[in-house]
Amino acid sequence: MKPFKDLERAIDEITEIATGFGLDFYPMRYEICPADIIYTFGAYGMPTRFTHWSFGKQFHKMKLQYDLGLSQIYELVINSNPCYAFLLNTNSLIQNKLIVAHVLAHCDFFKNNVHFSNTRRDMVESMTATAERIAQYEMVHGKEEVERFLDAVLAIQEHIDPSLMKNIDLLDEEEEENEVKVITPYDDLWALDRRTIQPRTKSPKRKRIPPAPEKDLLLFILQYSDELEEWQRDILTMLREEMLYFWPQLSTKIMNEGWATFWHQRIMRELDLDSDETIEFATLNANVIQPSKTSINPYHLGLKIFEDIEKRFDHPTEEMKELGIQPNSGREKIFQVREMDSDISFIRNFLTKDLMKQEDLYIFQKSGNEYKITDKQYEAVRDQIVANRVNGGFPYIVVQDGDYVRNGELYLVHRYEGLELDFQYLENVLPYIHQLWGRIVHLETYVDDKQLVFSYDGKKIHRRYA
Amino acid sequence: MDENQKSYVVSQENWTLHRKGHTDQQRHLDKVKEAIRNNLPDLISEESIILSDGRKTVKIPIRSLDEYKIRYNHEKGKHVGQGDGESKVGDVVAKDGKKGGAGTGKQAGDQPGTDYYEAEISVAELEEALFSELELPAMEPKEQADVTVDTIVFNDIRKKGLIGNIDKKRTLLTAIKRNAMKGSAAIAPIHQDDLRFKTWNEIQKPHSKAVVLMMMDTSASMGKFEKYVARSFFFWMTRFLRTKYEQVELEFIAHHTEAKVVTEEEFFTKGEGGGTICSTAYAKALQLIRAKYPPARYNIYPFHFSDGENMSSDNTKCVQLVDELMAVSNLFGYGEINTHSRYSTLMNSYEKINNPKFQHYVVKEQADVYFALKRFFKKREEGSE
Numbered sequence: 001m002k003p004f005k006d007l008e009r010a011i012d013e014i015t016e017i018a019t020g021f022g023l024d025f026y027p028m029r030y031e032i033c034p035a036d037i038i039y040t041f042g043a044y045g046m047p048t049r050f051t052h053w054s055f056g057k058q059f060h061k062m063k064l065q066y067d068l069g070l071s072q073i074y075e076l077v078i079n080s081n082p083c084y085a086f087l088l089n090t091n092s093l094i095q096n097k098l099i100v101a102h103v104l105a106h107c108d109f110f111k112n113n114v115h116f117s118n119t120r121r122d123m124v125e126s127m128t129a130t131a132e133r134i135a136q137y138e139m140v141h142g143k144e145e146v147e148r149f150l151d152a153v154l155a156i157q158e159h160i161d162p163s164l165m166k167n168i169d170l171l172d173e174e175e176e177e178n179e180v181k182v183i184t185p186y187d188d189l190w191a192l193d194r195r196t197i198q199p200r201t202k203s204p205k206r207k208r209i210p211p212a213p214e215k216d217l218l219l220f221i222l223q224y225s226d227e228l229e230e231w232q233r234d235i236l237t238m239l240r241e242e243m244l245y246f247w248p249q250l251s252t253k254i255m256n257e258g259w260a261t262f263w264h265q266r267i268m269r270e271l272d273l274d275s276d277e278t279i280e281f282a283t284l285n286a287n288v289i290q291p292s293k294t295s296i297n298p299y300h301l302g303l304k305i306f307e308d309i310e311k312r313f314d315h316p317t318e319e320m321k322e323l324g325i326q327p328n329s330g331r332e333k334i335f336q337v338r339e340m341d342s343d344i345s346f347i348r349n350f351l352t353k354d355l356m357k358q359e360d361l362y363i364f365q366k367s368g369n370e371y372k373i374t375d376k377q378y379e380a381v382r383d384q385i386v387a388n389r390v391n392g393g394f395p396y397i398v399v400q401d402g403d404y405v406r407n408g409e410l411y412l413v414h415r416y417e418g419l420e421l422d423f424q425y426l427e428n429v430l431p432y433i434h435q436l437w438g439r440i441v442h443l444e445t446y447v448d449d450k451q452l453v454f455s456y457d458g459k460k461i462h463r464r465y466a
Numbered sequence: 467m468d469e470n471q472k473s474y475v476v477s478q479e480n481w482t483l484h485r486k487g488h489t490d491q492q493r494h495l496d497k498v499k500e501a502i503r504n505n506l507p508d509l510i511s512e513e514s515i516i517l518s519d520g521r522k523t524v525k526i527p528i529r530s531l532d533e534y535k536i537r538y539n540h541e542k543g544k545h546v547g548q549g550d551g552e553s554k555v556g557d558v559v560a561k562d563g564k565k566g567g568a569g570t571g572k573q574a575g576d577q578p579g580t581d582y583y584e585a586e587i588s589v590a591e592l593e594e595a596l597f598s599e600l601e602l603p604a605m606e607p608k609e610q611a612d613v614t615v616d617t618i619v620f621n622d623i624r625k626k627g628l629i630g631n632i633d634k635k636r637t638l639l640t641a642i643k644r645n646a647m648k649g650s651a652a653i654a655p656i657h658q659d660d661l662r663f664k665t666w667n668e669i670q671k672p673h674s675k676a677v678v679l680m681m682m683d684t685s686a687s688m689g690k691f692e693k694y695v696a697r698s699f700f701f702w703m704t705r706f707l708r709t710k711y712e713q714v715e716l717e718f719i720a721h722h723t724e725a726k727v728v729t730e731e732e733f734f735t736k737g738e739g740g741g742t743i744c745s746t747a748y749a750k751a752l753q754l755i756r757a758k759y760p761p762a763r764y765n766i767y768p769f770h771f772s773d774g775e776n777m778s779s780d781n782t783k784c785v786q787l788v789d790e791l792m793a794v795s796n797l798f799g800y801g802e803i804n805t806h807s808r809y810s811t812l813m814n815s816y817e818k819i820n821n822p823k824f825q826h827y828v829v830k831e832q833a834d835v836y837f838a839l840k841r842f843f844k845k846r847e848e849g850s851e
Contacts, residue, residue, distance in 0.1 A: 004476045008476055011476065012472075015474065027474060027475075028473065028475070030477070031477055031478070031479065032478040033479075036487060036488070039487065044486070051486055051489065051493075052490060053490055053493040054494075055487070056488075056494040059487040059488075059490065059491055060487075089478070154533065156536070159536070292547065293560065294559055294560050296548065297548070359548060360548060360550065360551045360553050361546060361548055362547060362553050363546055364545055364547055364560075365543075365544050366542070370558045370560070370561050370562070371545075371558065371559050371561070372556060372557065372559070373555050373557045373558075373559060375544075376553070376554075376555055381546060385546050387544075388544075394535075395537065419539070419543055420538065420539045421537070421538060421539060422538060423539070425536065425537050428532070429534045432534070
């Protein structure tokens with residue numbers, strides 16, 4: 001007996017169409033769940049994630065909106081192999097068709113986009129293990145204690161270094177220069193001799209920690225903090241791992257949603273829908289791509305850019321032809337883009353002036369009690385979208401010195417690029433970093449283009465203009 | 467891939483035991499409750515509660531439950547939005563909604579701005595947190611005549627009873643236990659002896675009455691702040707007493723150089739000029755008690771709020787009348803709203819009163835209302851009755 005006969009028939013058809021279009025995805029697991037489960041997954045980001053009150057808060061908020069009919073999660077898909085997709089048990093068949101088409105494209109993106117190439121495809125299992133270990137620590141060290149630690153780590157969880165290729169460590173080279181090669185136990189005597197001839201003028205160079213500014217705050221604390229116990233290091237490692245897994249999703253939001261929307265539209269067009277179904281689909285689709293006056297709807301913008309790329313490369317201008325672009329190469333081009341780009345390069349390279357005009361994008365800013373449009377220039381708007389997407393939309397913080405004033409104090413620098421920090425929030429985060437580091441924590445940033453250093457010594461926040 | 471083998475699986479699991487979201491939500495709610503307890507002094511003097519009809523829920527920003535991150539200042543930043551094709555520089559795309567706030571409810575999309583966490587608290591929840599810290603002072607037993615009420619409570623289990631009241635669960639448990647002792651833990655057979663019945667008891671609750679005599683100085687020196695403090699205090703005290711007594715009556719006595727009984731509205735809104743003679747209020751209170759509230763039947767709570775600037779010649783008389791009032795009441799409370807850090811002359815005289823029924827507190831700021839309540843209704847070691 002087949003309980004989901006209609007659904008399975010639809011999935012068969014959609015999978016076939018998607019494969020025909022060239023989408024390349026992992027084997028799929030479709031799970032049908034009740035609303036509170038879908039919203040649990042939505043809030044936690046993963047069904048098997050560890051427990052924390054902040055997820056509960058998020059879950060409650062999402063569930064409330066659903067209960068009030070204000071929002072609905074249409075799709076929930078997990079980057080894993082096999083790929084899990086969750087369907088709400090109250091979905092109509094047409095809703096499920098749209099979601100299946102949508103998640104197949106997401107899965108294609110996870111599998112083929114280069115930014116996802118380092119993500120663990122067994123994260124579902126890995127997070128289960130993490131959750132179990134954290135639960136174990138709760139038993140040993142007490143719920144309160146573990147929660148206090150999780151609160152601190154979650155406050156800075158985004159400050160990792162997700163780059164695909166690591167910088168070569170400068171530390172080793174530097175050390176070698178000053179090193180005297182020891183071959184026999186008496187060789188250092190020669191060095192004494194040399195010292196009389198060439199007395200050192202400079203005091204021995206202080207070993208810098210870190211040798212170069214370190215973006216990965218979590219990793220730095222993990223390696224150098226004296227404060228942490230073994231179980232805390234373990235949790236820190238696991239949470240960093242989770243953020244590394246989530247990071248590509250943060251940095252390809254517009255592309256990923258655009259890609260999925262682009263393909264669910266194409267696939268749905270191929271299906272044989274009757275008029276009621278067509279109207280239901282059109283309504284759903286319109287809801288998804290509804291643009292917003294006060295934010296970027298990634299479904300909408302991503303979709304429009306992919307459609308625009310396809311159109312432009314199908315019908316290249318003379319100029320483009322001179323660059324060797326063949327007519328009707330649109331399909332090939334968008335597959336190439338989905339493989340190589342992330343949101344930043346996607347916007348910078350493919351949001352054209354014409355498209356921006358058509359989409360009526362603008363910059364707005366707060367003045368007084370109102371938010372007003374301040375700029376509609378092409379370059380300005382494009383660069384603003386890019387700026388807002390840099391580092392996943394989080395401020396870029398680096399560790400400048402882990403032994404500040406030779407007192408083991410932590411000196412962080414905000415790489416200021418015109419956007420100021422929320423100081424009230426910052427003053428609440430510094431105590432968390434202090435909790436993890438165990439000594440005074442400083443953070444250097446700018447306000448009104450003046451340098452400002454925040455410090456927290458375990459009791460009070462100090463602000464000091466440089 | 468094998469043509470005959472499907473590349474996907476559809477499944478529907480039983481998720482009923484997956485309660486993670488709910489348990490973490492509960493943990494969050496516990497934290498909210500904890501935050502409420504920690505912020506009680508501020509919360510209970512919150513204007514929106516005191517001035518509401520007392521039934522609504524109120525929204526209160528709870529900072530300690532934000533998930534703090536290093537983030538950009540939204541107010542100063544630039545954002546990108548999308549128009550309908552005709553947007554111009556200078557168009558207003560959104561307004562800062564102080565009211566209608568960026569709390570729960572609306573979608574995040576149409577409300578740029580800070581999203582601090584607003585907890586919705588019902589007055590009942592606040593009461594629960596607050597009243598758990600308060601207790602009534604020793605009550606004296608009042609006249610028995612009309613102070614009993616019979617209530618029936620099903621709270622007993624017996625072996626004999628009406629068959630309609632049979633307690634199935636306990637009957638089965640007894641049968642299983644007895645059978646287990648004989649070797650096999652089975653339900654059958656059930657013996658006559660195993661039957662258990664729910665039975666009721668009649669309980670007698672004292673039908674208690676209380677009256678609160680609220681006295682307030684309405685002389686020129688009592689400003690808006692002073693009145694608000696008195697009002698918040700009376701608001702919570704009345705609610706607290708209502709949880710303890712079947713019936714709580716209120717009397718309002720306003721005084722300056724003379725005292726009169728007024729309505730609640732007049733009491734809190736009308737200000738009158740002139741000097742202050744507190745003893746007039748006490749005399750009025752005694753007069754009311756004699757006329758309407760015999761101490762044999764009522765628990766009497768006279769409370770007096772003043773800024774303490776009494777005519778000094780009147781102070782001795784005040785002490786004397788307070789003594790008389792204490793003889794007939796459960797508790798006499800004197801709250802002085804005094805933002806200076808010195809005692810008033812009236813307070814100096816009251817300092818000498820040494821009677822556990824006399825409680826006083828100096829309110830310096832709004833949040834002190836909470837501490838005044840705690841002083842007047844502090845938990846005692848002996849217990850309340």
